Each structure stands twice: as C-alpha cells, then as structure tokens.
Amino acid sequence: MSVLKDHHAFVTGSTQGIGLEIAKALCEAGAGVVLHGRRTDGESLRHARSQNWLPASVPIVLGDLTEPMPQGPLDVAEDALRVNPNIDMLVCNAGTFIDQPFLEMDFHVFDRTLKLNVYSQYVLIQHFARLWVRRGIRGRILLIGSINGHLSEPTHVAYDTSKGAIDAMTRSLCVSLAPHGIRVNGMAPGLVRTPLTEPALQNPRAKQWMELHTPNGVVPGAEVCRGAAVFLLSDAAEHIHGQMLLVDGGMSVWQQPDPPPEWMNLPT
Numbered sequence: 084m085s086v087l088k089d090h091h092a093f094v095t096g097s098t099q100g101i102g103l104e105i106a107k108a109l110c111e112a113g114a115g116v117v118l119h120g121r122r123t124d125g126e127s128l129r130h131a132r133s134q135n136w137l138p139a140s141v142p143i144v145l146g147d148l149t150e151p152m153p154q155g156p157l158d159v160a161e162d163a164l165r166v167n168p169n170i171d172m173l174v175c176n177a178g179t180f181i182d183q184p185f186l187e188m189d190f191h192v193f194d195r196t197l198k199l200n201v202y203s204q205y206v207l208i209q210h211f212a213r214l215w216v217r218r219g220i221r222g223r224i225l226l227i228g229s230i231n232g233h234l235s236e237p238t239h240v241a242y243d244t245s246k247g248a249i250d251a252m253t254r255s256l257c258v259s260l261a262p263h264g265i266r267v268n269g270m271a272p273g274l275v276r277t278p279l280t281e282p283a284l285q286n287p288r289a290k291q292w293m294e295l296h297t298p299n300g301v302v303p304g305a306e307v308c309r310g311a312a313v314f315l316l317s318d319a320a321e322h323i324h325g326q327m328l329l330v331d332g333g334m335s336v337w338q339q340p341d342p343p344p345e346w347m348n349l350p351t
C-alpha cells in the first residue's frame with residue numbers, strides 16, 4: 084500500500100519511541116522520510132540505525148530543537164531540507180515531560196518543556212509553511228499532542244499546559260493555513276511504552292494501574308500510533324482539518340473513578 088508515494092516527510096524526534104514508529108509507517112506507505120534526533124554523541128544515530136527496517140539511504144539530521152531559540156529549530160529545518168528539498172509533510176513529534184509537583188516546580192522546568200513542546204513546533208511549522216506557500220506546495224502537518232491536553236495529572240502542570248497548547252495550535256494553524264492548501268491535524272496518544280515512559284512502567288503496580296484505568300485494558304507499544312499518522316497525512320483525510328485524533332484505548336472518554344458495576348448496588 085503506497086498511499087504516501089511521491090510525498091516526503093520530516094519527522095522530529097524520530098530516533099526512538101513514537102517518532103520512530105511513525106517514520107517507519109510513513110516509509111512503508113511509500114513516503115521519503117528524513118529522521119531527526121537531538122543527541123549528537125552518536126547514541127541517537129546508533130539507536131535509529133540499529134532498526135533493521137531502516138534503509139541505509141534514509142537520512143538522519145541531528146540537533147537540539149530548544150537551543151538557541153529560534154535558531155536551533157531553524158537550523159534543524161534547514162538541515163532537513165538540505166538532505167531532502169522535497170519535504171511536503173512535517174510531523175512535529177519531539178517532546179518531553181518532566182515530573183514535578185507544581186508547588187516545587189522550578190521555573191526552568193516549565194520553560195524547557197514549553198520550549199521543546201510548543202515553541203519549537205511554532206518555529207518549525209512557520210518555516211515550512213512559509214516555504215510551501217512560496218513554492219505553491221500543498222503541505223501536510225501532523226502535531227503530536229497527548230491525552231494530557233485533555234486530562235490533567237498533579238505533577239504534570241508544564242506538560243499538560245504544553246499539550247493543551249498543541250491542541251489549540253492545531254485548530255488555530257488549521258484556520259491560518261487551510262486557505263493556502265496546507266492541512267494541519269494532530270494525534271494525541273494515551274500512555275504508550277517508549278524510552279520516555281519505560282522507567283514509570285517498570286513498576287508493575289503502575290502498569291497495572293494504567294491498564295485498569297484504560298477501557299481496553301492495554302498499555303501498548305508505540306506502534307499503535309502508526310495507522311493514525313498515515314491516515315491523517317494521506318489523501319484519505321483530504322477534508323479533515325484541525326482535528327486532534329486520540330489514540331488512547333478510550334481513556335479520554337471514561338469518567339473515573341468508577342468501581343465495577345458488580346460492586347455497586349445499582350437498580351437493574
């Protein structure tokens with residue numbers, strides 16, 4: 084199935100986790116792909132290159148998307164365009180979270196989170212959108228949000244704020260860019276197993292708790308994000324603009340806490 088044949092994607096933060104799975108899916112759907120990672124010490128590259136599906140010809144650009152701002156993300160965008168000038172799809176995936184109770188939160192945690200999760204996306208999208216408008220390219224943008232754009236956690240004020248901003252940015256950029264033929268959508272995963280979340284999931288009680296609070300009972304691997312990414316970037320989603328698709332096992336629509344019905348003396 085080559086639904087993305089003749090398209091070229093730049094996927095940020097794609098040396099591991101969700102970004103890597105999305106890059107793989109886009110590659111398999113026929114798109115040319117440029118990967119990206121932050122660490123310049125070779126670790127990111129080693130990890131991405133260890134994936135046996137990755138053709139050696141797939142380029143990987145490296146660079147921090149937060150420092151300096153805005154030149155860091157601009158340099159990364161230019162590097163990506165240098166290795167593939169035909170990029171017409173941008174997946175803004177690189178992101179992070181830092182766990183810290185609000186009352187103890189250091190301002191720099193908030194600042195660093197917003198810089199990567201929000202500011203860098205703004206800079207990258209504006210750079211690509213300006214280029215596409217100049218060249219008359221009908222580009223496609225996919226922002227990676229999170230269930231935390233909808234539901235909050237007490238030690239995640241910075242992350243929740245940043246992902247709420249991504250929800251709003253998806254809608255706002257849709258309205259700004261659709262008239263230029265550029266399609267903007269988002270995908271919001273629930274908890275999935277990646278190097279970012281692995282430490283938390285190593286505690287079996289935490290994993291069990293998450294499974295119990297997800298309607299389909301699954302804490303999946305990052306491969307669950309593949310289909311939604313391909314769909315939203317493909318012609319099949321031609322008339323879908325400004326939407327955030329939740330890929331969360333139903334977690335976002337479940338009113339909790341909610342004991343099993345057999346524990347409750349409900350009228351039948």
Ligand SMILES: NC(=O)c1ccc[n+]([C@@H]2O[C@H](COP(=O)([O-])OP(=O)(O)OC[C@H]3O[C@@H](n4cnc5c(N)ncnc54)[C@H](OP(=O)(O)O)[C@@H]3O)[C@@H](O)[C@H]2O)c1
Pocket residue numbers: 095096097098099100101102119120121122123127146147148149176177178179180199227228229230271272273274275276277278279280305
């Ligand atoms: N995992 C989940 O459960 C989950 C749920 C909802 C949403 N998300 C979102 O999905 C996205 C990917 O998450 P993930 O779990 O796959 O994360 P991950 O495993 O930590 O991968 C993050 C990727 O982003 C890159 N990156 C990190 N900091 C960077 C920086 N300052 N500049 C440039 N690149 C940077 C990393 O490169 P290096 O390896 O070189 O550092 C890596 O390639 C994030 O936006 C996250 O918020 C994740």
